[in-house]
Amino acid sequence: MCFIFNSRIVNNFFLLFIASLCVVSCGQLDSLYDSDENESTAVDIWGQIMDEPAEVFVAADLSDAVKNGIVTGLAKAAEVWGNYGPVEYWVLGTEVDAANDLSELYCERRSQRGDLYKANCLAHNQQSDHGFESYRKVGYDAIISGQASTSMGRNGARDWGIHRFTSSYPIGFDSVLGATPKGEMITVYHEYFHAVQHAFIFSLDFDERDKKMGPTWFVEGGAVYMAELFVRKMLASGDLVMTDNHELDTFKVSFEFKMHSGKQSINTECPGTLFQDITYELACSYAAYDLGAWAIAYLSDLVADENALLNRFYPKLDDLGWEGAFQAAFGISSAQFFIDFDVFLNQDIETQKLILSDL
Numbered sequence: 001m002c003f004i005f006n007s008r009i010v011n012n013f014f015l016l017f018i019a020s021l022c023v024v025s026c027g028q029l030d031s032l033y034d035s036d037e038n039e040s041t042a043v044d045i046w047g048q049i050m051d052e053p054a055e056v057f058v059a060a061d062l063s064d065a066v067k068n069g070i071v072t073g074l075a076k077a078a079e080v081w082g083n084y085g086p087v088e089y090w091v092l093g094t095e096v097d098a099a100n101d102l103s104e105l106y107c108e109r110r111s112q113r114g115d116l117y118k119a120n121c122l123a124h125n126q127q128s129d130h131g132f133e134s135y136r137k138v139g140y141d142a143i144i145s146g147q148a149s150t151s152m153g154r155n156g157a158r159d160w161g162i163h164r165f166t167s168s169y170p171i172g173f174d175s176v177l178g179a180t181p182k183g184e185m186i187t188v189y190h191e192y193f194h195a196v197q198h199a200f201i202f203s204l205d206f207d208e209r210d211k212k213m214g215p216t217w218f219v220e221g222g223a224v225y226m227a228e229l230f231v232r233k234m235l236a237s238g239d240l241v242m243t244d245n246h247e248l249d250t251f252k253v254s255f256e257f258k259m260h261s262g263k264q265s266i267n268t269e270c271p272g273t274l275f276q277d278i279t280y281e282l283a284c285s286y287a288a289y290d291l292g293a294w295a296i297a298y299l300s301d302l303v304a305d306e307n308a309l310l311n312r313f314y315p316k317l318d319d320l321g322w323e324g325a326f327q328a329a330f331g332i333s334s335a336q337f338f339i340d341f342d343v344f345l346n347q348d349i350e351t352q353k354l355i356l357s358d359l
């Protein structure tokens, strides 16, 4: 399942990003296919911290800057949040031949591992909404049109025992179309945080996984907040080194923009919709990202722990379920939180920004 993204003002000109950061498992779709191999008998290591780094596969037409950016981002995010895996991160460029070669590599791997029939895998990559061709086309269309646009997502696959990501051309690492390396780094952290979220849910049942992941604002708000916060923290501490000259907005400036754009999105695209009822399917779904990030900031401030999600919430999730873990982590019910947060959303921005770190 995918969605939207992101209008943002960069250096006083307006860029439209249509980045779809897919998070909901596409395992249901994959389960339509049987595999060439027998079921794996390997031990299920889901949710355990591991030593092996993420495996990154990039199309041959992409630059070293792109590959290094993805590899570095996944490694650094794993360094600070825990190295969950196994992660496979597949990155498309813009050229058809390179995309087909990457698809061949991917589908041969799926066949060898007993995940999919190779022929079905290749057909899926050509035709599906989440197939490699669809991701190649996003990057190709961005370059042809001159309009910045990216799409990436964690598309399963618990049933294969991996976190599988697919990405269109991450233009920021090449500093094209107004996108920047540090901005792209936030996107890589965001995606990896979805792997972290999924690592804390053990079930193979799609519906149980979906329920435990929680509402859209919580899933996406968590990924936005954690990525925006920890890229800045690691840049400030020197734990993440990036040498390009494009500096990020401060954390507070970034969140001020999110407050404005989230409210505007609801008002213009889903008037009357409550923040907590926004789903990926709604036209204002990106408000779940913007205001969801504020919600996580609010909850973190409530317990005076900027890393409350990983320190308090996710370790309790599998045992207590989403609402139980929410109450245990933050000390209030989600129903009470929605009342309190609605009051917070109506405060002035200078008061709201007091809960944010200076980064």
Ligand SMILES: [Zn+2]
Binding pocket: 021, 022, 023, 190, 191, 194, 220, 223
């Ligand atoms: Zn996301």
